[in-house]
Amino acid sequence: MRHVIVTPQTFRFDQPLPLRSGAVLPAYELVVETYGTLNADKSNAVLICHALNASHHVAGFHADAQGQPLPRSEGWWHNMIGPGKAVDTDRWFVIGVNNIGSCFGSTGPTHTNPATGQPWGADFPVVTVEDWVDAQARLLDALGIHTLAAVMGGSLGGMQTLSWTLQYPERVRHAVVVASAPNLTAENIAFNEVARRAIVTDPDFHGGHYLRHGTLPRRGLRIARMIGHITYLSDDVMNEKFGRSLKPADLADALAGGEPPATGPWGYRYSTQDVEFQIESYLRYQGDKFSEYFDANTYLLITRALDYFDPARAYDGQLSAALARATAKFLLVSFTTDWRFSPARSREMVKALLDNRREVSYAEIDAPHGHDAFLLDDPRYHAAVRAYFEHTVGAPSRRAA
Amino acid sequence: MRHVIVTPQTFRFDQPLPLRSGAVLPAYELVVETYGTLNADKSNAVLICHALNASHHVAGFHADAQGQPLPRSEGWWHNMIGPGKAVDTDRWFVIGVNNIGSCFGSTGPTHTNPATGQPWGADFPVVTVEDWVDAQARLLDALGIHTLAAVMGGSLGGMQTLSWTLQYPERVRHAVVVASAPNLTAENIAFNEVARRAIVTDPDFHGGHYLRHGTLPRRGLRIARMIGHITYLSDDVMNEKFGRSLKPADLADALAGGEPPATGPWGYRYSTQDVEFQIESYLRYQGDKFSEYFDANTYLLITRALDYFDPARAYDGQLSAALARATAKFLLVSFTTDWRFSPARSREMVKALLDNRREVSYAEIDAPHGHDAFLLDDPRYHAAVRAYFEHTVGAPSRRAA
Numbered sequence: 001m002r003h004v005i006v007t008p009q010t011f012r013f014d015q016p017l018p019l020r021s022g023a024v025l026p027a028y029e030l031v032v033e034t035y036g037t038l039n040a041d042k043s044n045a046v047l048i049c050h051a052l053n054a055s056h057h058v059a060g061f062h063a064d065a066q067g068q069p070l071p072r073s074e075g076w077w078h079n080m081i082g083p084g085k086a087v088d089t090d091r092w093f094v095i096g097v098n099n100i101g102s103c104f105g106s107t108g109p110t111h112t113n114p115a116t117g118q119p120w121g122a123d124f125p126v127v128t129v130e131d132w133v134d135a136q137a138r139l140l141d142a143l144g145i146h147t148l149a150a151v152m153g154g155s156l157g158g159m160q161t162l163s164w165t166l167q168y169p170e171r172v173r174h175a176v177v178v179a180s181a182p183n184l185t186a187e188n189i190a191f192n193e194v195a196r197r198a199i200v201t202d203p204d205f206h207g208g209h210y211l212r213h214g215t216l217p218r219r220g221l222r223i224a225r226m227i228g229h230i231t232y233l234s235d236d237v238m239n240e241k242f243g244r245s246l247k248p249a250d251l252a253d254a255l256a257g258g259e260p261p262a263t264g265p266w267g268y269r270y271s272t273q274d275v276e277f278q279i280e281s282y283l284r285y286q287g288d289k290f291s292e293y294f295d296a297n298t299y300l301l302i303t304r305a306l307d308y309f310d311p312a313r314a315y316d317g318q319l320s321a322a323l324a325r326a327t328a329k330f331l332l333v334s335f336t337t338d339w340r341f342s343p344a345r346s347r348e349m350v351k352a353l354l355d356n357r358r359e360v361s362y363a364e365i366d367a368p369h370g371h372d373a374f375l376l377d378d379p380r381y382h383a384a385v386r387a388y389f390e391h392t393v394g395a396p397s398r399r400a401a
Numbered sequence: 402m403r404h405v406i407v408t409p410q411t412f413r414f415d416q417p418l419p420l421r422s423g424a425v426l427p428a429y430e431l432v433v434e435t436y437g438t439l440n441a442d443k444s445n446a447v448l449i450c451h452a453l454n455a456s457h458h459v460a461g462f463h464a465d466a467q468g469q470p471l472p473r474s475e476g477w478w479h480n481m482i483g484p485g486k487a488v489d490t491d492r493w494f495v496i497g498v499n500n501i502g503s504c505f506g507s508t509g510p511t512h513t514n515p516a517t518g519q520p521w522g523a524d525f526p527v528v529t530v531e532d533w534v535d536a537q538a539r540l541l542d543a544l545g546i547h548t549l550a551a552v553m554g555g556s557l558g559g560m561q562t563l564s565w566t567l568q569y570p571e572r573v574r575h576a577v578v579v580a581s582a583p584n585l586t587a588e589n590i591a592f593n594e595v596a597r598r599a600i601v602t603d604p605d606f607h608g609g610h611y612l613r614h615g616t617l618p619r620r621g622l623r624i625a626r627m628i629g630h631i632t633y634l635s636d637d638v639m640n641e642k643f644g645r646s647l648k649p650a651d652l653a654d655a656l657a658g659g660e661p662p663a664t665g666p667w668g669y670r671y672s673t674q675d676v677e678f679q680i681e682s683y684l685r686y687q688g689d690k691f692s693e694y695f696d697a698n699t700y701l702l703i704t705r706a707l708d709y710f711d712p713a714r715a716y717d718g719q720l721s722a723a724l725a726r727a728t729a730k731f732l733l734v735s736f737t738t739d740w741r742f743s744p745a746r747s748r749e750m751v752k753a754l755l756d757n758r759r760e761v762s763y764a765e766i767d768a769p770h771g772h773d774a775f776l777l778d779d780p781r782y783h784a785a786v787r788a789y790f791e792h793t794v795g796a797p798s799r800r801a802a
Contacts, residue, residue, distance in 0.1 A: 020667075020671070021669075021671035022671070023671075122673070122674070126671040126672065126673060183645060184645070185636055185639070185640055186636075186639035186640050186642075186643040186644055186645065186678075186680045187631060187634075187636045187639050187640075189645070189678050189680050189681065190627075190631045190639065190680050190681075190684055191631060193627070193678075193680070193681045193684055193685075194624060194627040194628055194631065194684065196673065196674070197623065197624060197627065197685070197688070198599060198624050200674055201620040201623070201624070202620075203604055207674075208673075208674070219602040219603075222598065222602070223595060223598060223599050223602070223624060226591075226594070226595040226598065227595055227628065230588065230591045230592060230595065233588075235586055235587075235588045238586070238587035238588050238591065239586055239587050239588075241587075242587045243587055244584060244585070244587065244590070244711060244714070266421075266709070266711065266714050266715065268422075268709055270421070270422035270423070270424075270527040270709075271527065271705075272523075272527060272597065272609075272698075272701035272702060272704075272705045273523070273597070273601055273609070273701070276705075276708065277587075277590050277594075277708065279587045279590050279591050279594070280590065280591075280594045283591055283594055283595065284594075284598070287598070297673075300673035300674070301673060304672075304673045304677075307677065307678065308667070308669055308671075310645060310667065313645075313667050314667065
């Protein structure tokens with residue numbers, strides 16, 4: 001197995017970026033990775049858009065000082081994108097870009113606000129899906145690429161993909177929209193809002209200026225991640241993975257008096273604050289891990305970008321009217337047990353595109369993993385994407401640029 | 402319309418109550434309301450078991466000093482229980498009882514621990530559904546009632562109802578189990594756990610001894626309630642009630658500079674921390690209200706009672722085996738859009754009872770309101786309960802005791 005080693009690059013943009021909110025980002029940097037080789041006519045570029053908790057590091061491995069692949073450093077869509085994979089980097093020049101407002105390198109709230117010399121924190125401007133797409137378009141300009149063979153993304157990345165076909169229809173030949181939706185439902189917004197309230201009401205949040213106070217709102221981030229995580233999984237997969245299994249007694253804990261012993265016919269510990277069930281242990285671990293690396297203001301910004309995305313809003317809620325300007329061909333994929341972005345939401349997009357007589361392929365994958373399925377290595381799902389790239393996007397010119 | 406005025410009574414029990422955890426509650430009080438008249442042979446008693454956020458105040462109104470009904474003081478199942486209603490208090494002697502560990506009057510964590518003279522707080526023993534049923538059985542003893550015409554409850558109250566038929570099969574003629582389940586799924590436990598973590602990690606929680614510190618963990622309670630509230634509603638009803646509607650601009654707020662003005666073609670305010678959508682405003686209101694009156698330790702205790710309930714656990718997960726000892730006749734009701742306690746969970750109970758050749762009626766009500774439907778005035782639902790009481794529970798002796 002070849003381990004492709006990748007190194008992120010930073011692109012600086014000094015032209016101010018006007019945002020949908022009316023604010024202007026004076027200057028910004030985008031962190032980018034690319035995989036494969038751009039061909040001579042620059043017709044084989046595929047842009048990958050990331051979701052909430054991801055970055056420009058889509059595929060390949062990062063290297064240590066000796067140039068060896070770092071363990072567990074593979075990109076977040078590593079199973080999908082690479083040499084010989086469904087999105088084959090022997091054919092396609094794949095671009096991963098970290099979005100503005102993120103905490104993984106591109107300009108965001110942990111960076112310095114040039115106007116104050118302090119971290120942006122809560123003063124970082126609200127960014128939207130449309131703003132991200134504008135910034136990505138400027139990146140293509142910098143790379144000398146006019147037209148994308150494809151834009152592709154899952155979840156929030158799928159929203160960016162859809163928005164590409166509306167904002168820059170002439171620059172997109174194909175759009176691959178996975179596990180996504182044309183907007184959030186009230187329930188989706190509700191989950192985002194609870195997560196945000198957990199962060200904002202954490203006393204260590206300090207109105208979003210926690211860095212100036214030398215604190216981090218880790219409690220709030222933990223709760224936010226636990227809520228999010230529940231919505232990424234299906235009830236089925238949770239029952240299968242965890243069910244009602246109890247966390248095994250930890251001998252070290254027991255010796256230290258840290259946990260009450262199990263009693264009674266059910267083997268319960270009978271505690272309201274200690275971990276009892278495995279699902280609790282798993283969620284706490286996920287929350288703790290997330291709170292160590294994710295920025296709270298970024299969480300607020302990205303969930304708001306999700307809330308705000310709604311191309312049909314300017315068309316009285318008529319999605320067909322909103323998608324009329326798209327000229328790309330589409331592949332949409334959804335997963336049967338995804339209750340965060342259900343198949344019904346994908347079907348709404350399929351219908352609106354068909355209303356406009358667009359070419360649309362649609363795969364509804366019977367998978368037990370809920371929303372998370374879009375990141376997993378499901379053979380039917382990957383086969384659908386592979387077939388779309390091989391047969392519909394077609395063979396790019398093989399001559400290197 | 403007759404307004405039935407009710408007054409709660411307090412029953413004190415000095416005999417210690419052994420709990421499933423192995424702990425013993427030395428003495429306790431139960432707050433109780435009754436509606437209707439107990440007949441001579443004491444055969445018309447119906448016990449109502451309450452869910453998380455409810456109490457003994459099931460029906461009727463409380464009165465002001467002049468004996469007039471207080472506005473908005475109606476009991477939580479007022480639409481179901483009363484003179485001429487589905488559970489007709491002209492025929493049945495209905496008993497509402499507040500459970501141990503609650504914060505509505507019966508002995509709970511806000512009360513004084515006789516051993517320390519301080520509020521129990523986090524030292525209040527963990528109570529289970531089975532413990533509650535034991536305490537309720539002692540209440541019946543005190544009332545001189547041996548056999549219940551029916552036990553009835555929704556959600557967690559349905560779990561108590563089911564447990565009654567297993568712990569005291571000879572004392573229950575009919576069991577009415579509404580919107581309930583034979584145990585929680587991993588996802589149910591996960592939502593409870595996130596809510597508990599929000600409470601426990603609130604700096605004002607102080608390990609559960611907040612009363613001694615003169616604080617209340619209101620932030621955590623708000624988050625817990627918001628999470629809970631999302632799971633009580635269906636996606637459909639949220640979309641119908643709130644959809645993606647924005648909170649209308651508040652002139653007073655705008656004049657005070659409290660909220661940024663709406664901008665852009667979508668009418669958004671573009672804020673990560675202010676309310677933008679109506680669903681956010683609604684959830685914040687629900688959270689704020691709840692945090693003003695509910696006790697945090699009670700929240701932990703009651704969600705744990707939900708987590709722990711699992712009669713099949715002692716039977717290798719075989720629900721049919723677990724329910725073999727039930728001799729009551731059953732009415733089960735579920736609601737199609739209830740994703741917290743879905744119809745599939747009610748069907749599991751129906752099947753297990755039929756496996757044991759028990760008499761079971763089952764109504765699956767096509768209602769849009771999610772889990773909340775069990776508290777709402779749905780004509781088909783109420784008709785099913787009315788018919789069951791009229792025709793299956795039958796006419797009680799009308800002679801007063």
